[in-house]
Amino acid sequence: MDSEPSSRPLSDEEIEGLDQDDGPGGDYPIDDLLIRHQSRTIHDVTRRIDQGSYVMDPDFQRDFIWPEDKQSKLIESVIMRIPLPVFYMAEDDEGRMVVVDGLQRLSTFSRFVRNDLKLNLPDRSELHHKRFSDLPSKLQNRVEDCNLIFYIIDAKVPERARLDIFDRVNSGEPLTRQQMRNSLFMGSGTLFLKTESRTDVFLKATGKSLNWKKMRDREFVNRFCAFQILDLDEYRDMDKFLADCLRRMNRMAEAELSRLSADFRRGLTNNFMLFGRHAFRKHRPRQKRRGVLNASFWDVMSTGLSRHPGDAVKRSHGPLRRRVFDLFDDEEFNDAITYGPNDARKVKTRFRLTQEVFEEVLGAHAH
Numbered sequence: 001m002d003s004e005p006s007s008r009p010l011s012d013e014e015i016e017g018l019d020q021d022d023g024p025g026g027d028y029p030i031d032d033l034l035i036r037h038q039s040r041t042i043h044d045v046t047r048r049i050d051q052g053s054y055v056m057d058p059d060f061q062r063d064f065i066w067p068e069d070k071q072s073k074l075i076e077s078v079i080m081r082i083p084l085p086v087f088y089m090a091e092d093d094e095g096r097m098v099v100v101d102g103l104q105r106l107s108t109f110s111r112f113v114r115n116d117l118k119l120n121l122p123d124r125s126e127l128h129h130k131r132f133s134d135l136p137s138k139l140q141n142r143v144e145d146c147n148l149i150f151y152i153i154d155a156k157v158p159e160r161a162r163l164d165i166f167d168r169v170n171s172g173e174p175l176t177r178q179q180m181r182n183s184l185f186m187g188s189g190t191l192f193l194k195t196e197s198r199t200d201v202f203l204k205a206t207g208k209s210l211n212w213k214k215m216r217d218r219e220f221v222n223r224f225c226a227f228q229i230l231d232l233d234e235y236r237d238m239d240k241f242l243a244d245c246l247r248r249m250n251r252m253a254e255a256e257l258s259r260l261s262a263d264f265r266r267g268l269t270n271n272f273m274l275f276g277r278h279a280f281r282k283h284r285p286r287q288k289r290r291g292v293l294n295a296s297f298w299d300v301m302s303t304g305l306s307r308h309p310g311d312a313v314k315r316s317h318g319p320l321r322r323r324v325f326d327l328f329d330d331e332e333f334n335d336a337i338t339y340g341p342n343d344a345r346k347v348k349t350r351f352r353l354t355q356e357v358f359e360e361v362l363g364a365h366a367h
Contacts, residue, residue, distance in 0.1 A: 015209075015216065016282070017296030019238065019342040034154035035165070037086075042078070043144035045106060046113045048097075054089075055098040055186060056107060071108040072119045076127065078109075078146045079139055088169045090153040090162060090184055093247065098183050100153065101169045113144070159240040178219035181243060189249030192225070192257055193218040196264055205268040205279050209293050223295065224264055224302045225249060232351060238342040267306030270313045274305075274321055282328055282337075285321075296337035299347075300354040308362050316361050323357045 040048075048054050077084065087102035099106060111117040115131045122128055132140060153165050166180045182190050196202060197210075197217035210217040219242075226245035235241050249257065271279040280298045281291040301324075305313060313320065327333045336350040 014292045015295055016292050017294040017298075017337045017341045019340065034157050036152050036154065038150045038152060039147050040150060041144060042109050042113070042146045042148065045148060046110050049106065049110045053096060054106065055092070055096050055183065056103065056110075066104045066108065068117065069120045071104075071111070071117055072121050072127075074105060074108050075112050075117070075119060075143070076121055076124065078143055079127070081142070081146075084146075084148065086149045086151055088151050088153070088165075090166065091155040092184055092186075093155055093250075095155075097152065098186075100166050109143075159243045160237060163239055176214045176216070176219070177239065178215040178222065178242075181222070181246060182215060182218065185243065185246035185250060187246070187250035188252065188254075188257065189225075189246040190218075192249060192261070193221045196221045196261060199265070201265050201268045201272075205272045206293060207277055207279075207290065220293075220295065220298055220302075221264070222246065223299055224267070224306075225260060227299050227303045227351075228260065228263060228306065232348060235344055235347055237344075263306040264302070266310065267302040267304075270305035270308065270310055271301050273310065273313060274317065274324075282334075284328070285325060294337055296341040296347075296350060300337075300350050304354050304358050308358070312362055320357075320361045323361055327353060327357060 045054075049056055074084075084105070085102075087106070088100040089097040090100050092098055108117065112119075112132050115133050117131065119127050119130050127135075132143065135143070151169075153162055157165070162184070163177055163180050166184075167175065182193075197212070197220075202217070202221070206217070206220065210220060212218075222242050222245060226241050229248060230241065230245055234244070249260075252260075275281075275283075277290055278287065280293050280301060282294055282297065283291050330353065333350060333353045336346040336353070340346060341350075
């Protein structure tokens with residue numbers, strides 16, 4: 001049984017082991033920032049929206065709808081020939097244009113031209129309560145012929161650079177990296193993240209501690225999938241790794257995604273069986289206070305225990321718990337899940353140490 005987001009608490013609980021990757025700043029070459037500009041009329045843009053060439057409905061934007069008086073003021077500005085701010089788009093792997101900045105403005109143009117918007121401009125009697133079809137042809141042409149300037153982030157731009165540009169130019173609600181990824185890689189992969197983040201087993205194992213509006217829940221699912229299906233030797237930085245994962249998932253067959261779902265839910269169930277409400281959190285035996293979720297600990301435990309059947313984990317319940325508690329006392333492991341945990345060396349360290357524990361207690365992978 002799945003749970004809808006509206007029924008879940010919106011948590012701002014601190015997350016450990018995540019690294020501060022929600023702001024701009026990267027070590028990519030400056031010359032790699034391929035951004036081109038285009039000029040298009042409102043008529044051309046609305047046609048492309050109707051054709052589906054522009055991605056206009058990313059999940060994270062659906063709640064941010066302008067009131068009709070603000071939409072009306074935008075149309076008034078067009079009719080008055082007032083220059084508009086530029087628009088930013090990002091090209092995805094399929095050649096579609098994802099709206100980075102300007103979604104509400106483009107939505108307003110589309111609504112107005114389709115006669116879905118009645119202008120609310122009481123100070124302008126000639127426009128007040130008018131739809132597009134109510135305007136004289138002269139003003140209709142002025143709207144449709146209005147030129148909009150677009151800056152387009154090329155699909156070949158390095159992943160971290162694309163997300164940094166996305167972050168810098170977006171003038172709306174501040175976005176997390178996962179919200180950006182969700183928009184740039186819409187497909188069967190992002191649908192998988194959405195579906196799995198709503199299951200009861202996920203909500204129980206994570207204690208409903210992840211902010212779904214910021215897509216922290218989907219980010220955790222994304223991390224599991226990346227470390228489950230990609231080669232750890234390919235890991236360089238988290239942004240690229242998670243993006244590469246979604247690219248791969250968007251090409252996976254339905255049967256492959258079903259197996260991935262089964263693996264994921266097995267890992268969640270096994271972790272909850274072992275640690276209950278303390279799953280994926282640093283803690284001590286018999287500790288009552290629940291600690292915060294640790295994203296790096298999640299990576300190794302969700303994937304590691306997805307590869308062993310529940311009955312084997314249950315049989316080894318005591319020894320496995322003791323060895324995991326030993327890991328928390330291991331300075332090298334604790335450092336690898338706490339400080340700068342996205343560093344490639346630390347990622348490989350924590351996977352190596354946990355794998356040693358799993359092999360010692362549970363033997364070779366069963367899945």
